[in-house]
Amino acid sequence: MRTLLLCLILYLLYLAWERIALSRSRRRIPLCIAVTGTRGKSSVARIIASIFREAGQRVFVKTTGSQAIIQSPDGGEIELDRSIPPSILEQKQLVRQAARGKAGCLVAELMSIHPENHYVESRRILRPDVVVITNVRRDHTEAMGETEDAIASVLSLGICRGSEVFLPAGEDRSAFRAEAQECGAKLVAVASGSSAAVLQGAPDLSRFEFGENLDLAVAVGKRFGIAPPKIIEGIRKARQDVGRLRVWTYRPAGAGPSLYLVNAFAANDPDSTFRVLHMVSDALPSVAGNIIGVLNLRSDRVPRTVQWLAFLKNGNFQTFRRLFVTGGSCGWFRRKLPGVSVLKPGAPEAMMEAVCAAVPDPAIIFGFGNVKGSGRLLLEYWSRIGTPWSPACPGNGPTGGPS
Numbered sequence: 001m002r003t004l005l006l007c008l009i010l011y012l013l014y015l016a017w018e019r020i021a022l023s024r025s026r027r028r029i030p031l032c033i034a035v036t037g038t039r040g041k042s043s044v045a046r047i048i049a050s051i052f053r054e055a056g057q058r059v060f061v062k063t064t065g066s067q068a069i070i071q072s073p074d075g076g077e078i079e080l081d082r083s084i085p086p087s088i089l090e091q092k093q094l095v096r097q098a099a100r101g102k103a104g105c106l107v108a109e110l111m112s113i114h115p116e117n118h119y120v121e122s123r124r125i126l127r128p129d130v131v132v133i134t135n136v137r138r139d140h141t142e143a144m145g146e147t148e149d150a151i152a153s154v155l156s157l158g159i160c161r162g163s164e165v166f167l168p169a170g171e172d173r174s175a176f177r178a179e180a181q182e183c184g185a186k187l188v189a190v191a192s193g194s195s196a197a198v199l200q201g202a203p204d205l206s207r208f209e210f211g212e213n214l215d216l217a218v219a220v221g222k223r224f225g226i227a228p229p230k231i232i233e234g235i236r237k238a239r240q241d242v243g244r245l246r247v248w249t250y251r252p253a254g255a256g257p258s259l260y261l262v263n264a265f266a267a268n269d270p271d272s273t274f275r276v277l278h279m280v281s282d283a284l285p286s287v288a289g290n291i292i293g294v295l296n297l298r299s300d301r302v303p304r305t306v307q308w309l310a311f312l313k314n315g316n317f318q319t320f321r322r323l324f325v326t327g328g329s330c331g332w333f334r335r336k337l338p339g340v341s342v343l344k345p346g347a348p349e350a351m352m353e354a355v356c357a358a359v360p361d362p363a364i365i366f367g368f369g370n371v372k373g374s375g376r377l378l379l380e381y382w383s384r385i386g387t388p389w390s391p392a393c394p395g396n397g398p399t400g401g402p403s
Contacts (some may be wrong), residue, residue, distance in 0.1 A: 023062060024094055025099035026127055029106050031057075033220065034126050036110040036118075036158040037134030038151065039272045040213045041065065042241040044134055047209075047217040049107040051234030055226045057104040062094050064111045065241040065266060070094065073101065075239060088112055088121040095125065115154045122158040130223075131159050131185075132216055133167040133176065133241040137270040142303050159185050166190055166219055168212050187279065190219045198228045204390070205235050208247075210275070241266070245276055247283075248386025258362040260284055260389065261382040265367050265375035268304065270311040273368045277319070280364065290363040293320040294343065294355065296375035299328025308369065309336055320366075322358060326351070326374045345374045348381035 026032070028194055035045040042065030049071065050062035058073040068080040080090065098106045107124055112118040122128060136152045144151045150397060152171075156179035159165055165180055169189040180187045192211065195218035199205055206214055214235065221231040222372035248261040262280050267273040297305050305328070317323065318336065325333050326343040334340050341358070343351055351374065355365060 022095060022125065025096045028099040029095070029103050031105045031130070031224075032126055032128045033105065033107045033130040033132065034110055034122055034158060034160075035107065035132045035134065036122075036155050037132075038137040038139050038155075039267065039269065040134040040210060041109045042208065043244060044132060044213050044216055045107050046240055047213065047235055047238045048132070049105070050238035051217060051221045051226060051231050052105045052107070052224075052238065054230045054234035055221075058102060059105045059107065060094070060098040060101060060103045061107040062090075063109045063241060065109070067241060071239070073103070077239070083175050086111060088117050088125065088312040091121055091125045106279070110158050113140040113154070115144075115157055117382045118154055119157040123160050126160075128158075128160050128163055130220065131165045132161050133158075133171060134216065135168065135212065136171055136173065137269050137271050138307070139250050139304070141307075145276065149175065149211065151171070159183050161185065164188060164223070166216055166223075168192065168215065169212065176253070178318070188219065188223075190215050198222070198231055199235075202232050202236070205232070209235075210279075210377065245279075246383075247280065247389045248382050249389045250382070250386045252356045255358035256356055257359055259356070259359065260364045261289060261386050262364055262366045262381065263379050263381060265369060265371040267368060268370060270308060270316070273317075276368075277366060280366070284364060287364050289321075290361055291320050292355065292359055292363050292365050293323040294365065294367045294369075295323060295325045295340075296367065296371075296373065296378075297325060297327035297329055297333065298370050298372055301337075301370065302329070304370070305329050305333065309333060312337060321363070324355060324358075327370070343374075348374075348377040351378060352381060352385075 033048060035041045042063040045061055045063050049059045053059045060073065061071045063069055068086065069077045071077050071082065088111065093107060108119055110118060110123045133155060136148045136155060138148060138284060144154045152173045152175040156175045157181045161183045163185045165176065165185050166188045167190065169191050172189045176187060192215065195214045198218050199214065215237065218231055246263045250259045250261050264273055264276040267276050295308065317339065323340045324343040326345050327341050330342045334342055342353060367375060369375065371379065
């Protein structure tokens, strides 16, 4: 009994010491910015970090999107080990690393989807001075709730006492207002298009980045007195996530059709994905009527698979001239949605050959659903075989491309 009691006392002393050490490390970081939301967290975190770095700050940033990384003040990236399940305890190591590295600013993407973890991650570990909420969309419903209001309630747990909370004006929800009032936090509703005045000299920056993401990043930069030229250069130099929206041009060997390869695998939920699709269609009007979809599913994301099925059956299947499905639950998906074609997972060369064989005309090959597994293989393969395309460079597409 005495041994058990002694072990308990020692454990409680260890927890107290751990709490004191973490608090000491956190106090050595002048500014901590936490980014939460359903979509765009990695992009916004990386852009904000790049803006502060351009302004002369020593910045550490951690993102957990398609690729979990820690980015050091010189811009170098260390990929985190994902052979073991991720844990919010990574954030404790991040705080210590940033403190040892004499960080002037720490930008961290909140990684939790369960309410209790979201609370601990933000309010007990990171204790951010600034919280950025990107958006609220139906995803991870098994952990966060079935409605957007329920999901907003979970995300509101990231609001820390006394923090400033930046969010799009369209996401100014009652859950955020109530939590901000309870915590003595200040809500800053960022108007749509508010970044335009700063970015008017660099229109190319908004071509393949959502305006809401840029609005939030610019608003945070302006709040801390960063000059517009520094903000623009920071956005331009941001090293984006491997899963970011990218477009390549590609012409198969022989007499194959000219193609645009679009990486939207990381968008995940239907609403975000179709916003990307509309953005790409607007940029590529000459082939917008010939879209070939490649939907990558995950066997461990059954609720998301069901969500995709319901969305496509609700009149959105017709968006695609042809739709391939790959990954988990393909057979079940095809039985529920006749007309889709199963793309057998395997070497990306073979998968791409099968898709190209079914495309007789110039088209957009639109990859979406999830970046893991076949999505990652195709993404890496497209980056090898394709030529990067940008709407800022007219005439570089396989069919001339829009100017």
